Each structure stands twice: as structure tokens, then as C-alpha cells.
Amino acid sequence: VDVSVALLGVGFMGSAHARAYTSIPRLYGSGIIPKIAWVIDADADLARRAARDWDAQRWGTDWEEAIADPSVSVTDVCLPPSLHRDVVTAAAEAGHAIYCEKPLTTSGKDALSLTELTESRNLQTMIGFNLRWAPAIRYLRDLVSSNRLGTIHQFSGTFMADWAADPAAWDWRLSRAAAGPGALADVGSHILDLARFLLGDIESARGESATVIRERHAGEAARLTDNDDLFVATLHFRSGALGTVSGSRIATGRKVEAALELTGTAGSARWNLNRLNELQLYLDEGDPLENGFRTVLLGPDHPLQKPFSPAHGVGISFLDTKIIEAHAFLTCLDSGTMPSPSFRDAWEATSLIEQIEASAGVPRR
Numbered sequence: 050v051d052v053s054v055a056l057l058g059v060g061f062m063g064s065a066h067a068r069a070y071t072s073i074p075r076l077y078g079s080g081i082i083p084k085i086a087w088v089i090d091a092d093a094d095l096a097r098r099a100a101r102d103w104d105a106q107r108w109g110t111d112w113e114e115a116i117a118d119p120s121v122s123v124t125d126v127c128l129p130p131s132l133h134r135d136v137v138t139a140a141a142e143a144g145h146a147i148y149c150e151k152p153l154t155t156s157g158k159d160a161l162s163l164t165e166l167t168e169s170r171n172l173q174t175m176i177g178f179n180l181r182w183a184p185a186i187r188y189l190r191d192l193v194s195s196n197r198l199g200t201i202h203q204f205s206g207t208f209m210a211d212w213a214a215d216p217a218a219w220d221w222r223l224s225r226a227a228a229g230p231g232a233l234a235d236v237g238s239h240i241l242d243l244a245r246f247l248l249g250d251i252e253s254a255r256g257e258s259a260t261v262i263r264e265r266h267a268g269e270a271a272r273l274t275d276n277d278d279l280f281v282a283t284l285h286f287r288s289g290a291l292g293t294v295s296g297s298r299i300a301t302g303r304k305v306e307a308a309l310e311l312t313g314t315a316g317s318a319r320w321n322l323n324r325l326n327e328l329q330l331y332l333d334e335g336d337p338l339e340n341g342f343r344t345v346l347l348g349p350d351h352p353l354q355k356p357f358s359p360a361h362g363v364g365i366s367f368l369d370t371k372i373i374e375a376h377a378f379l380t381c382l383d384s385g386t387m388p389s390p391s392f393r394d395a396w397e398a399t400s401l402i403e404q405i406e407a408s409a410g411v412p413r414r
């Protein structure tokens with residue numbers, strides 16, 4: 050399959066996607082060789098350097114020019130979320146497969162309309178919920194679906210970060226116009242998606258959110274933050290399981306830390322992004338005087354890990370989950386199948402965020 054990518058935005062995530070495209074041929078040897086046809090960024094210097102470093106054919110500052118290029122077959126969206134709606138709509142009209150960073154858009158209404166637009170045109174879509182691709186998370190899902198943990202009755206998940214704990218910090222994530230919800234969309238979307246991925250559909254979500262640092266002093270001028278710094282929420286799964294989730298961008302000392310725990314009738318498991326290659330596993334079996342949580346080190350015999358490490362005990366990194374994700378996307382393009390997680394999964398996460406905001410009394414935009 051001819052994969053010719055327009056890579057839009059080459060900040061943190063755009064670079065991670067470029068690294069993924071260039072690593073895939075060597076790591077997988079599957080004959081899938083994506084070409085980066087365009088690198089686009091509003092920062093011309095950044096776009097030019099990225100095109101040089103990642104061997105892209107062309108670079109520019111105007112995403113419309115790249116999407117209009119008839120040689121392009123894939124649009125890859127790594128721009129701030131407020132741009133996603135227009136960019137994805139243009140890519141859908143051009144008939145492209147679309148790989149979009151989370152959150153899909155800044156509102157549930159737009160997320161649903163983009164999902165319906167791309168589905169009505171049979172376009173292949175993927176959303177960048179890359180924690181799903183951590184080998185430990187895949188193995189955990191296998192444990193759940195094979196019933197090794199019994200019936201799961203409780204989920205707890207947190208996603209804490211502290212980059213905005215400094216009142217002088219400023220970023221597009223701190224503005225509702227650019228980002229939509231704050232911690233809820235930035236980190237909360239990941240943990241809500243993992244809850245769905247591991248335990249299935251969520252019937253309802255309720256919660257509270259707060260903006261703790263309203264006025265920020267970036268340079269001379271004071272700027273107001275109008276989305277949440279932190280949230281807490283409860284989940285009711287269709288299976289009957291209950292869940293709690295929380296997230297923050299001002300959790301002092303928690304750099305970027307996602308963590309979750311599943312409790313079942315026959316066992317439990319815990320995972321933490323900061324120890325991404327380990328799973329804490331408890332199986333209710335054996336001598337009760339000696340059983341307890343054990344540390345399972347992920348290795349090449351676990352799902353997805355083999356291309357990265359031929360040996361046990363040699364792990365992967367956070368950014369490697371982006372390589373696995375991009376490879377899964379390209380494999381679906383090659384086989385003509387629908388990627389997962391797709392835009393519909395993105396909309397499901399956005400709709401949970403909207404339920405949490407509604408119950409917290411945040412005005413609907």
C-alpha cells in the first residue's frame with residue numbers, strides 16, 4: 050500500500066510520529082515503508098528542520114496546501130485540538146485515512162460529527178490513545194478477557210502531571226478555546242479510554258473539576274485559565290463494575306504518571322506508566338502464606354514487544370508505544386481494515402468527559 054503522509058504539527062507529538070514512521074521499516078521489516086510527503090508547522094523554522102531531519106519530501110506552514118496535494122493518502126494531525134475539526138473535515142473531504150492525536154476535538158458535538166463524517170465515507174481513522182499499546186496493558190487485557198482475574202468489580206485510575214504547577218507556566222492546554230477541557234481532556238481522556246479498553250463500555254460518569262490557578266503570570270502579562278487543573282470522577286461500567294478516575298496537571302512531583310488498578314474475584318493487577326515494563330499481578334492461588342503481588346517483567350513473549358527487545362528484562366519507552374500505534378495503523382491501511390482505537394473510541398472518551406463536566410456544573414460550550 051502506498052502510504053504518503055502529510056504530518057501536520059511537529060511539536061512534541063509530531064516529532065514522536067515522525068520517529069515512528071522512520072523506525073517502522075527497520076524495526077518490523079514488514080514491507081510497510083511510510084513516506085513523509087509533507088511536514089507542516091506554523092513555525093517555519095521548525096517545519097524546515099523537521100523536514101530535513103525526518104527526510105520529508107516537502108515542508109510548509111499551511112496545512113490546507115498539504116491536504117490538497119493529490120499524492121497524499123494519509124493526514125496525520127498533531128496540532129492543538131482547536132484546529133482538529135477543520136483539519137479532519139478537510140482530510141475527510143480529500144478521502145484520506147486519518148491518524149489524529151487525542152483529544153479528537155474540543156467538544157463532544159464536534160467529535161461525534163467527525164466520527165459520523167469519516168464513518169459515512171468509510172475512511173480509516175485512528176486516535177492517538179497510545180497507552181493502549183503498552184505491552185503491559187495488552188497483556189492485562191488478555192488476562193481480563195481470559196478471565197484469569199475472575200469477574201472484575203473495581204477499576205481505579207489516575208493520571209497526574211505537574212507541568213502546570215508553576216503559576217508562570219503557559220501553554221495552549223491552559224485555554225479552553227485552544228484545548229477544550231483542561232486536565233480532563235489532556236490526561237483524563239487517556240485514563241478514561243484505558244478504563245473502557247480494559248473493562249468495556251461505561252454507562253455513566255459523574256465528577257467534579259476545579260481550576261486552582263486561575264491567574265497565571267507568563268512573562269509580564271497575567272493570563273486567565275478557563276479550563277480545569279484537576280478532576281475526580283466515578284464510573285459505572287455496563288458489566289456492573291465501579292470505577293474511580295482522577296487527573297491533574299498541577300500534582301506537584303508527579304511528573305507524568307498514569308497508574309491503574311483492576312480488582313477481580315480471582316486476582317488483581319496494578320500498572321504504572323513510570324514503570325511501564327512491569328505489571329504487578331496477584332492471582333488468588335497457591336499457599337496463602339506465600340502468595341501476594343508479584344512483579345512481572347514484560348518481555349518478547351508478551352504481546353507487541355518482540356520487535357523492540359529480543360531479551361526479557363529489557364524494556365521499551367513511552368515513545369515506543371507511538372511506534373507500535375503507528376505500525377498498527379499502517380497495518381490496517383495495508384489490510385483494508387478499520388484501526389482501533391478509532392474516532393468512535395475518541396468520541397466515547399469525549400462523551401464521558403462531557404458527562405463529568407455536566408455533573409460538575411461546568412457550563413456547556
Ligand SMILES: NC(=O)c1ccc[n+]([C@@H]2O[C@H](COP(=O)([O-])OP(=O)(O)OC[C@H]3O[C@@H](n4cnc5c(N)ncnc54)[C@H](O)[C@@H]3O)[C@@H](O)[C@H]2O)c1
Binds near residue numbers: 128178
Ligand atoms: N498521545 C499522547 O500521549 C500525547 C502527548 C502529548 C500531546 N498529545 C496531543 O498531540 C497534539 C499536539 O500536542 P503537542 O504536545 O505536540 O503540542 P506542541 O505545542 O508541542 O506542538 C503543536 C505544534 O503545532 C503547531 N501549530 C499550532 N498552530 C498551527 C497552525 N495553525 N498550523 C500549523 N501548525 C500549527 C505549533 O507551532 C507546534 O509546533 C494535541 O492534540 C495533544 O493533546 C498527545
